[in-house]
Amino acid sequence: MEDAGEDNVEFIPRNYQVALFEKCMRENTIIFLPTGAGKTFIAIMVLKRMGKDLLGENHKLSIILVNTVALVDQHTKYIKQHTPFEVAGFSGEMNVDFWNSQIWNEQLQKNQVLVMTCEILAGIVRNKIFDLNRANLLIFDECHHGVNDHSMRQIMTNFQNLAMKPRVIGLTATLLNGNCKPDRVMNEVETLEITFQSKVATLEESGDVDGYATNPKEILETFRTHTLSGVELECIKHLDTMMQNLKYFRIETEVNERIKHTSLTPLEPNDGLKKVINIVKDLKFHLENLEYMVAVFVVYHTIFKLKV
Incomplete structure (x- = not known):
């Protein structure tokens, strides 16, 4: 989790976070920033701005999708700290695979923001327990994993058939899921954009994030070949x-x-x-x-x- 903070602390967004937030409000976006640069904070800004959809009896749901149980706990705690919404986290450790539609409907009705592993959402969508039309926002953490038959990609296969498509935000510090030949990089990026029906957005100037991201400063040193005496x-x-x-x-x-x-x-x-x-x-x-x-x-x- 890259944006830790104390309870009830209201952070002031950095200039590049405001710019990316505005882009996310206009269209589906994959936020590509280094670790520590505040991707999650941008997503929460969007969630709060779209919060009016989460109110009322037939309210919508904002869903944050992660890949591990630990991230479910971390994101749930963070969103509870920094939003006024009812938030619940769901992982396989809760035996949700054995929940029937009645239990799920109770959870969906009393909560406004759901944090869960991708496999859980893919399962309840596949079993017609949850209709993605009920979501106003889907946030995919570490979205570069959404390749091949990953559950993120399974979720997005339903996107074209939705009457009321939710806003999609992907978060990633790398656009490639594994090794890739240089001439294939752009093809891989385009595939990721197609999967999430989004456009990649990042910083115009890398200097904007200096002092915030955890990436080390790289220095290139060259060494001559040893010459035999x-x-x-x-x-x-x-x-x-x-x-x-x-x-x-x-x-x-x-x-x-x-x-x-x-x-x-x-x-x-x-x-x-x-x-x-x-x-x-x-x-x-x-x-x-x-x-x-x-x-x-x-x-x-x-x-x-x-x-x-």
């Missing part, structure tokens, strides 16, 4: 020669017998040379990629660790 080149030459010679080297059994009673580990004929050759290869690699003294330290440590 004359000493390193000479060492690598000797190491190559050493590896060639080790191919013809044989470990005598009597050598191992002599070190059997020392702290050293005897080399087995089958794998001893492989270990030695691998150590030499490691030394060559570190010489080519690290500074000389670092490379020597790494291999020195490896030799004593293996005790060869």
Whole structure:
């Protein structure tokens, strides 16, 4: 939850939040802002402005849709703090799958704002317990998940058939749900807009959100490729020669017998040379990629660790 606050605190919206709020009031909108920039606060501004629809006996309902139980609790608490409406949260932990239409109708009648996981709304719409014509506002948190057969997308498949379409607001800090090739980015964004019958809206100037969002300041550092010195080149030459010679080297059994009673580990004929050759290869690699003294330290440590 990105907009925490104390009870009964009235926040003053930032300039970019006012601009995005006005756009949301004109048309269905996907708000694309970094984490911490106040997307939820904008959505609540819209909910409060459209609040007159939530009054009366045959009142409409505003619905906030999230992906996890934890977010149900967080959003429910936040909306209760910052709006005057009757708010209720619903998640699978409440065994709502076993509720009949009478229980649901009681909840729908006494509450004005519903916070629930997407699967729950998709289920009660599919089972004809809830008619989306009764909603005046649908807020999809983390709407970039609405791809393939996600329940967000299932909900929006009913949108075209509605006589009184609710306002739709999507909230997201990323427009892509996973990896995407650069030439496919715009296609993915357009697909998201089609799914939610909305247009993506974000900041005209990224500087407007500096100091509010949690995104880190990025600095690009470039490093040159390590250039081998004359000493390193000479060492690598000797190491190559050493590896060639080790191919013809044989470990005598009597050598191992002599070190059997020392702290050293005897080399087995089958794998001893492989270990030695691998150590030499490691030394060559570190010489080519690290500074000389670092490379020597790494291999020195490896030799004593293996005790060869």
